[in-house]
Amino acid sequence: MQSRYRWWRDAVIYQVYVRSFLDSTGDGVGDLAGVRAGLPYLKKLGVDGIWLSPFYPSPQHDHGYDVADYCDVDPLFGDLAEFDLLVRAARRLGIKVLLDIVPNHCSSEHRWFREALASPPGSAARARFHFADGRGPDGAEPPNNWHAMFGGPAWTRVPDGQWYLHMFTPEQPDWNWRNPETGAEFARVLRFWLDRGVDGFRIDVAAGLFKHPDLPDSPDPEADARTRDSVNPLAWNQPEVHDVWRQWRAICDEYAARDGRERLLVGEVSVPTAREHALYVRPDELHQAFFFDLLGAPWDPDAFRKVISEAMQDIAGTGSTVTWVLNNHDQVRTVTRYGEPAPEGSGLGAARARAAALLMLALPGAAYIYQGEELGLPEVVDLPDDVLTDPIFRRTGSRARIRDGCRVPLPWSGQASPFGFTSGVEGVKPWLPQPEWFAEHATDRALADTRSFWHLYRDGLQLRASLPQLGEGTLRWLDTPPDVLAFARGDDLVCAVNFGTAPVPAPVPGAPLLASGPCPDAGVLPGSTAAWWITDPSSTPHL
Numbered sequence: 001m002q003s004r005y006r007w008w009r010d011a012v013i014y015q016v017y018v019r020s021f022l023d024s025t026g027d028g029v030g031d032l033a034g035v036r037a038g039l040p041y042l043k044k045l046g047v048d049g050i051w052l053s054p055f056y057p058s059p060q061h062d063h064g065y066d067v068a069d070y071c072d073v074d075p076l077f078g079d080l081a082e083f084d085l086l087v088r089a090a091r092r093l094g095i096k097v098l099l100d101i102v103p104n105h106c107s108s109e110h111r112w113f114r115e116a117l118a119s120p121p122g123s124a125a126r127a128r129f130h131f132a133d134g135r136g137p138d139g140a141e142p143p144n145n146w147h148a149m150f151g152g153p154a155w156t157r158v159p160d161g162q163w164y165l166h167m168f169t170p171e172q173p174d175w176n177w178r179n180p181e182t183g184a185e186f187a188r189v190l191r192f193w194l195d196r197g198v199d200g201f202r203i204d205v206a207a208g209l210f211k212h213p214d215l216p217d218s219p220d221p222e223a224d225a226r227t228r229d230s231v232n233p234l235a236w237n238q239p240e241v242h243d244v245w246r247q248w249r250a251i252c253d254e255y256a257a258r259d260g261r262e263r264l265l266v267g268e269v270s271v272p273t274a275r276e277h278a279l280y281v282r283p284d285e286l287h288q289a290f291f292f293d294l295l296g297a298p299w300d301p302d303a304f305r306k307v308i309s310e311a312m313q314d315i316a317g318t319g320s321t322v323t324w325v326l327n328n329h330d331q332v333r334t335v336t337r338y339g340e341p342a343p344e345g346s347g348l349g350a351a352r353a354r355a356a357a358l359l360m361l362a363l364p365g366a367a368y369i370y371q372g373e374e375l376g377l378p379e380v381v382d383l384p385d386d387v388l389t390d391p392i393f394r395r396t397g398s399r400a401r402i403r404d405g406c407r408v409p410l411p412w413s414g415q416a417s418p419f420g421f422t423s424g425v426e427g428v429k430p431w432l433p434q435p436e437w438f439a440e441h442a443t444d445r446a447l448a449d450t451r452s453f454w455h456l457y458r459d460g461l462q463l464r465a466s467l468p469q470l471g472e473g474t475l476r477w478l479d480t481p482p483d484v485l486a487f488a489r490g491d492d493l494v495c496a497v498n499f500g501t502a503p504v505p506a507p508v509p510g511a512p513l514l515a516s517g518p519c520p521d522a523g524v525l526p527g528s529t530a531a532w533w534i535t536d537p538s539s540t541p542h543l
Helices: 032-045 080-092 111-118 180-194 241-259 274-281 301-314 334-339 347-362 391-396 436-441 443-448 453-466
Strands: 012-016 049-052 096-101 155-157 163-165 200-203 264-267 288-291 323-325 366-370 484-489 493-498 529-534
Touching (some): 032 049, 032 453, 080 096, 096 264, 241 264, 241 274, 274 301, 301 484, 334 347, 347 453, 347 493, 347 529, 436 443
Parallel strands (some): 012 049, 012 366, 049 096, 096 200, 200 264, 264 288, 288 323, 323 366
Antiparallel strands (some): 155 163, 493 529
């Protein structure tokens, strides 16, 4: 019983960006049936669960993060019957299923927001959102100086003269969580999906929800004008948000008490420090929250050691485990990020991405893998303007920080687009164009090449599952040369990463148990390479 309660603490979850995973209908967009067809592939890879990006009814202004109905499936992706088949198939394979839930905002086509627009100022319908009178002559200026995360002002005016708040796009009005109807509605949504057998939720914008009750001006409007990663302290990380997570945790604990199967809450928490991050994973709140500092760290051993140490001290100190990530659907792919300023897919970027993956899988806690990282996919950086769909591009006119390049549909097989992603209808193209060089990263080629990213991830996941040293717990830093980071897990497992380009003496003599790149000379760790060693050979498992 205890192991069933603790499955999430060191789980490895694979993020499925549904519209780009696998298309079963031939319309160029991935769907739930495609996810179900890909489950054996994910089982073979060795992940413990999947996190599905939003598939709810939506006008798709932000690729499903503008939800029009939280308790149904958009026909673009299937229907509830197909969802139920997916959950049952995953359960047969021992794969957990997490849903992406979006509680900070909804779609402007949500029935409650349409009701709000049709209702007068001061009505109960408008109180579910943030409507306010404008400033200046005739109320023609926004109620405050807040900026939206995707560019432009955070307010849009409606025909009767009032304004409504949207911290992302005008098509995504923010919920008013100070209205008790909002919390009651989301409790209903959670129970709807828990009753259908899901194992938990990834929570979008988990540090958001509550806004300062007076909606005052931001003291630093220029800083708040940055898109995406700016954090307006008046709109994020308000203390009342923790009461919501306590309520959601109580609902999940209620279901766990029935059958001994703990349901997971993992939050997208963007806050300035690991100490503030830790507040979200206290024992009665979220089980986990993504620790983005590792993703954002430069390729430098001191930077990596600093963020890992802070996470182990502040987050693991709450009784939770750290939730490590190197990439997701909002970030430049790891191979390209680590290869900059070299061209995408450079050998250096690929070597560093492989090393970082092995490092992450050796850390105590849980890990999340974004689809395509196991194929070593680089970012697609040269998509034409006329195919870009990211609302950041639409609202700013700038290609900086747009996210389409990491969302291009996966290549599964063959030498030309659609690379097995979509089939059955001649001439149908994937919703974003795939470059010719995707052939080098196709799944069929990766499975056949034992030197591929895929085999590195698979071997790392197998070892992680079989070695108790790599479960939850602690790590002990080892003394190393300047360019090397090394730590011990348990009494006999060592992980080391050479962040430099020149080979260095390995911290353990002999051949490694697993390495991110060739290690032809025993006792030597090549540059841009990570490796694991077992110091007691008698305990070495077989892959």
